[in-house]
Amino acid sequence: MPKVVGIFALPGVQLLDVSAPLDVFAQANVESGKPFYTLRIIACESGPVRSSSGAQLLADWIIPDIPGRIDTLLVAGAPGASQMVLPARVMEWLRAAAVQSRRYGSICTGAFILAATGLLKGRRLTTHWAATEALSEAYPSLIVDADALYVRDGKLRTGAGVTAGLDLALALVEEDLGQEVARRVAAQLVMFFKRPGGQLQFSRKGEIRPVGRSVLQEVQRWIAANPGLDHSVAEMAKHTGMSPRHFARLFRTEVGMTPAAWVEETRISAARKLLEEGHDTPKQVAAKCGFSNVDTLRRTFAKHVGITPAEYRKRQAVWSE
Numbered sequence: 001m002p003k004v005v006g007i008f009a010l011p012g013v014q015l016l017d018v019s020a021p022l023d024v025f026a027q028a029n030v031e032s033g034k035p036f037y038t039l040r041i042i043a044c045e046s047g048p049v050r051s052s053s054g055a056q057l058l059a060d061w062i063i064p065d066i067p068g069r070i071d072t073l074l075v076a077g078a079p080g081a082s083q084m085v086l087p088a089r090v091m092e093w094l095r096a097a098a099v100q101s102r103r104y105g106s107i108c109t110g111a112f113i114l115a116a117t118g119l120l121k122g123r124r125l126t127t128h129w130a131a132t133e134a135l136s137e138a139y140p141s142l143i144v145d146a147d148a149l150y151v152r153d154g155k156l157r158t159g160a161g162v163t164a165g166l167d168l169a170l171a172l173v174e175e176d177l178g179q180e181v182a183r184r185v186a187a188q189l190v191m192f193f194k195r196p197g198g199q200l201q202f203s204r205k206g207e208i209r210p211v212g213r214s215v216l217q218e219v220q221r222w223i224a225a226n227p228g229l230d231h232s233v234a235e236m237a238k239h240t241g242m243s244p245r246h247f248a249r250l251f252r253t254e255v256g257m258t259p260a261a262w263v264e265e266t267r268i269s270a271a272r273k274l275l276e277e278g279h280d281t282p283k284q285v286a287a288k289c290g291f292s293n294v295d296t297l298r299r300t301f302a303k304h305v306g307i308t309p310a311e312y313r314k315r316q317a318v319w320s321e
Helices: 015-032 088-100 110-115 129-138 164-177 179-188 214-225 233-240 246-255 259-277 282-288 294-305 309-316
Strands: 004-007 037-043 072-075 104-105 150-155 155-159
Touching: 004 015, 015 037, 015 164, 015 179, 037 155, 037 164, 072 110, 088 110, 104 110, 104 164, 110 129, 150 164, 150 282, 155 164, 164 179, 179 259, 214 246, 214 259, 233 246, 233 259, 246 259, 246 309, 282 294, 282 309, 294 309
Parallel strands: 004 037, 004 072, 072 104, 104 155
Antiparallel strands: 150 155
């Protein structure tokens, strides 16, 4: 019998969170030469589901009138999912259906809805890079991987932001039908079989803005405008007329991180911009952004972005030779 894949489309769902995985599973049916998957969209009320783009989806099933057991249950994300409160009957059904399924999971911010069922305590998972901190704060017991494109933890399968639903679905196809079928699916859909790097390469979190009292904001603007200068605590304190100890304490209290951490993130943000422009080599970027050498830039960049500066420049640069 075909395996039923049910994707729960929240009100305001992001269309790609639904359509992208469905296309992967549909292509797997073609490449395997048999209807291995039966695909169904699930909604919590009758009528069209309006997506975040305005396009509408017609659900195959309405909760709780779902015939039979779902093999793979996925919750698609939606803008505002972190604040969404669904009816108790929907959450009760979602919990029960997930427990009864062979595997279950989420795509993008659908993780918030799934976490609200209480099933994910202590589990490792991922979500959209911009939502990882909010998910960790809302559910402290979760182990949230901010860089992963998809994560497998027991029966749980979670995908990162939006198009990462493709990566998650392809990984599920590989689990079910093997690597060769999954490779053919990837080739037909013109996608990576294994996408290089994680999702932090797409993150814009490094673009931090000045905060705190005006004297601290002045220092932050000075650092951002001159990332290549010496920005030791002593130099920053001298710029404000404070003692280094008082400056460091005040900075951490009002900005929420140490001066050194703020400088590092600001330098990485500057490095990303230069690499995206594509005119400078990583060595030149290191010098302009205050890194002692290209090896230090490489290590620090990989820590924040998940890939090396050279890889980032190759994928993101708007200018090429």
